[in-house]
Amino acid sequence: MKQFEAFKLDSANGCLYRDGEPIDLPPKPFAVLNFLVENPGRLITHDELLDKLWPETFVQPQVLRTYVLELRKVLGDEAGNPRFIQTLPKRGYRFVASVTNSQEVISVSASGAAQSSAQAPHPASPGFVNRTNELALLRSEFDRIGQGDQGKRRVVFIIGEAGIGKTALVDFFCRQLPAGTVVARGECVSGVGAREEYYPVNEALGHLCTSTAAEEWCRILARMAPAWLAHIGRQSEPPQPSSAQPTAQARMPGDLCAALEEISRTRPLVLVFEDLHWADAATLNLLAALARRRAPARLLVLATFRPHSIVPAHPLRALKHDMLFHKLCTEVALEPFPRAAVASLIMGELHQSALPPGLSEFVHHHSEGNPLFAIAIVEHLIAQQILVSAGQNGAAHYEIRSPLHNLSSEVPGKLAEMVELEIERLAPDVKELLEAGSLLSVAFPAWAVAAAVDCDHAEVEERCDALARDLHFVERVGEDELPGGARSAFYVFAHEVYREVLYQNQSAARRAQRHVRIAERLAQLFKGREADVAREMAMHYEAAGEMKRAAQALRAAAAHAAERNAHFEAVELNDRAAQIESQV
Ligand SMILES: Nc1ncnc2c1ncn2[C@@H]1O[C@H](COP(=O)(O)OP(=O)(O)O)[C@@H](O)[C@H]1O
Ligand SMILES: [Mg+2]
Structure with a gap:
C-alpha cells in the first residue's frame, strides 16, 4: 500500500482511500494514478503512460488529459499549484508528492523532499539541467536559516534576463526541500493585475491558507494579522473597530512579519517572490521589513527579478544595495547555459x-545560452520542418532536413524578436485570440477572450483548446465555474515574454476596445455580485483609459458591499475609487 498525504492507494485491489474512506474512481483514471504513484518524482511522458497502461489499445492522448482532470478533482489538486500531479506542458506528468511505503519515504515532494538538503545529492531530475552551483548555494542558504528559536532569516535575490531560468531554478529547488518545509509563492504580474497593491503577498498568503496545514497558519494569521487574512477573503470581516474607521492601512507590514515569524517557529518557511521588477512599492516595503527585523525566524526569502527591467531610480535597486551593504541578502546572478547544457535541454x-550533428552548436550560438530562447529556436526549426521527426512506432527521433547555416540570417538576435517571429507565422484569427488573452494577467479564461473578440464562448473555448494542443507556449490549466453554473476553461502562456510580445502587438485603440468589452462582460456575468469583480472591472477600464467608468464601478461595488454590511470592503473600494478620481 502506498501513501501520500491523506491518501492510500491499494494497487492490488484497485482501491483509493482518503482518511481511510474508499473513494470511487473508474479503472482508467485509477491506472494512471497508480502508475504515477509507482514512479514518483519522474517525468512520465504521454507516450510512456499510453504504452505501459494500454499497450494493445489505441487511446487518444487527449483522453489522458480527461483522466488527469478527474484525478485532480478527486485529490483536490490544482494544475496551477500542484500538490500531487504536475503537468509538464507538451511532455507529460510528474507525481510530486511524497510517497511512503510502510513508513518508508521513497520520493521527493512538491512541498518537501524526503531527503534533507544536507544528505546525499538528489537524483538528477529529467527536464532540469545545469545550475549545480546555484542549487548548492540555495541549499546552503536554506541550511543557514537554522533550527527552532535560533532561526536566522535569509534573503536571496536570483537575477537574470527573461527566460534565463530563474523560475525553473526556484521551482526545482523548492521541490527538493526537506519534508515539512512550508513554501508560499507570490508572483508579481505585469498587465492589468499589476495595479493591485500587495498582489504577490496576497498570492503567497493564499498559498499558505490552502496548504496542508492551512488551518494552523490561518489561526496564526487571524490572531496576529487579521486584516491581511480579511484581504485575501479568508475571513469575512475583522471585528468592527469601535472608534477608528477600518481602512486599507489596517494591513500593517509589521503584523504580517510577526505572523510569518510565528509560522516559522514550527516549520522552516520559504517565501518566493517572483519577478520583483513588477512589484508595487508596498510589497517592496514589506520585503525590506521582513529582511531587517531581528526576531528569530526560520525564513528563507527567494526573490527573482530581471535587472535590466528596472530603471536606475527604481526602489528595488536601492533596496537590494542597502540589503547587500548590511549583509542581509545574497545575490545569485544566472549565467547563460554552456553548450553542453543547451544540448541536454534540447x-x-x-x-x-x-542530437543531429551541429544542432546544439547552432542553437547555443543563436540563443546565447538563454534556455527559453533555445527552446523557441528548436520549436521554430520544427515548425519550419527543418527539424523533422523521423521516428517510428510513435518514438520521436528528430533529424535535420536542410543545412542549418542557410538559416542563420533568419534567426533573430533577441528573445522577444524570436517570439515575434513565432507569432507572426500564426493565422490572423489565432493571433487575435492570443492577443485577447494577453490582456489578462497570469491566466486568461475563455469567456474573457470571447468577450474581447466578440465571439461565442463555446466556440472560443474549443479554439483555445486547439491552441493549447498545438502551440508549445499555451497551456490549458483549469476550469472556472461562472455565476449561473457555466464552466469556462482558462489558459496560461508558458512564459511572460509571450504575453508581453502579444500585448505590444496590438494597437492602443484595439487594446482599449477589448479591455472595455471584458469589463462589460464581467459586469454582465456578475450582476448582483459586483463587489466580487469590481477591482478587476476597474483595472480593465483603467487600462482602457476610461477612468470615470473605473471609479463608477468601484463606487457601485462599494455601495453593494455596504448593503451587505461588508464595511471593511466598502471603505477599501471607496478609497480606491477616490484615488482614481483624483487622477482624472
Ligand atoms: N535549468 C533548466 N533546466 C531545464 N529547462 C530550463 C532550465 N532553466 C530554464 N529552462 C527552460 O527555459 C524556460 C524559461 O525559464 P524560466 O525559468 O521561466 O525563466 P525566467 O524565470 O528566468 O524568465 C523554462 O520554461 C524551461 O523550459
Ligand atoms: Mg520567471
Missing part, C-alpha cells in the same frame, strides 16, 4: 538522447 525537449 534532448529533454525532443525526448531523445542524441
Whole structure:
C-alpha cells in the first residue's frame, strides 16, 4: 500500500482511500494514478503512460488529459499549484508528492523532499539541467536559516534576463526541500493585475491558507494579522473597530512579519517572490521589513527579478544595495547555459538522447545560452520542418532536413524578436485570440477572450483548446465555474515574454476596445455580485483609459458591499475609487 498525504492507494485491489474512506474512481483514471504513484518524482511522458497502461489499445492522448482532470478533482489538486500531479506542458506528468511505503519515504515532494538538503545529492531530475552551483548555494542558504528559536532569516535575490531560468531554478529547488518545509509563492504580474497593491503577498498568503496545514497558519494569521487574512477573503470581516474607521492601512507590514515569524517557529518557511521588477512599492516595503527585523525566524526569502527591467531610480535597486551593504541578502546572478547544457535541454525537449550533428552548436550560438530562447529556436526549426521527426512506432527521433547555416540570417538576435517571429507565422484569427488573452494577467479564461473578440464562448473555448494542443507556449490549466453554473476553461502562456510580445502587438485603440468589452462582460456575468469583480472591472477600464467608468464601478461595488454590511470592503473600494478620481 502506498501513501501520500491523506491518501492510500491499494494497487492490488484497485482501491483509493482518503482518511481511510474508499473513494470511487473508474479503472482508467485509477491506472494512471497508480502508475504515477509507482514512479514518483519522474517525468512520465504521454507516450510512456499510453504504452505501459494500454499497450494493445489505441487511446487518444487527449483522453489522458480527461483522466488527469478527474484525478485532480478527486485529490483536490490544482494544475496551477500542484500538490500531487504536475503537468509538464507538451511532455507529460510528474507525481510530486511524497510517497511512503510502510513508513518508508521513497520520493521527493512538491512541498518537501524526503531527503534533507544536507544528505546525499538528489537524483538528477529529467527536464532540469545545469545550475549545480546555484542549487548548492540555495541549499546552503536554506541550511543557514537554522533550527527552532535560533532561526536566522535569509534573503536571496536570483537575477537574470527573461527566460534565463530563474523560475525553473526556484521551482526545482523548492521541490527538493526537506519534508515539512512550508513554501508560499507570490508572483508579481505585469498587465492589468499589476495595479493591485500587495498582489504577490496576497498570492503567497493564499498559498499558505490552502496548504496542508492551512488551518494552523490561518489561526496564526487571524490572531496576529487579521486584516491581511480579511484581504485575501479568508475571513469575512475583522471585528468592527469601535472608534477608528477600518481602512486599507489596517494591513500593517509589521503584523504580517510577526505572523510569518510565528509560522516559522514550527516549520522552516520559504517565501518566493517572483519577478520583483513588477512589484508595487508596498510589497517592496514589506520585503525590506521582513529582511531587517531581528526576531528569530526560520525564513528563507527567494526573490527573482530581471535587472535590466528596472530603471536606475527604481526602489528595488536601492533596496537590494542597502540589503547587500548590511549583509542581509545574497545575490545569485544566472549565467547563460554552456553548450553542453543547451544540448541536454534540447534532448529533454525532443525526448531523445542524441542530437543531429551541429544542432546544439547552432542553437547555443543563436540563443546565447538563454534556455527559453533555445527552446523557441528548436520549436521554430520544427515548425519550419527543418527539424523533422523521423521516428517510428510513435518514438520521436528528430533529424535535420536542410543545412542549418542557410538559416542563420533568419534567426533573430533577441528573445522577444524570436517570439515575434513565432507569432507572426500564426493565422490572423489565432493571433487575435492570443492577443485577447494577453490582456489578462497570469491566466486568461475563455469567456474573457470571447468577450474581447466578440465571439461565442463555446466556440472560443474549443479554439483555445486547439491552441493549447498545438502551440508549445499555451497551456490549458483549469476550469472556472461562472455565476449561473457555466464552466469556462482558462489558459496560461508558458512564459511572460509571450504575453508581453502579444500585448505590444496590438494597437492602443484595439487594446482599449477589448479591455472595455471584458469589463462589460464581467459586469454582465456578475450582476448582483459586483463587489466580487469590481477591482478587476476597474483595472480593465483603467487600462482602457476610461477612468470615470473605473471609479463608477468601484463606487457601485462599494455601495453593494455596504448593503451587505461588508464595511471593511466598502471603505477599501471607496478609497480606491477616490484615488482614481483624483487622477482624472
Ligand atoms: N535549468 C533548466 N533546466 C531545464 N529547462 C530550463 C532550465 N532553466 C530554464 N529552462 C527552460 O527555459 C524556460 C524559461 O525559464 P524560466 O525559468 O521561466 O525563466 P525566467 O524565470 O528566468 O524568465 C523554462 O520554461 C524551461 O523550459
Ligand atoms: Mg520567471
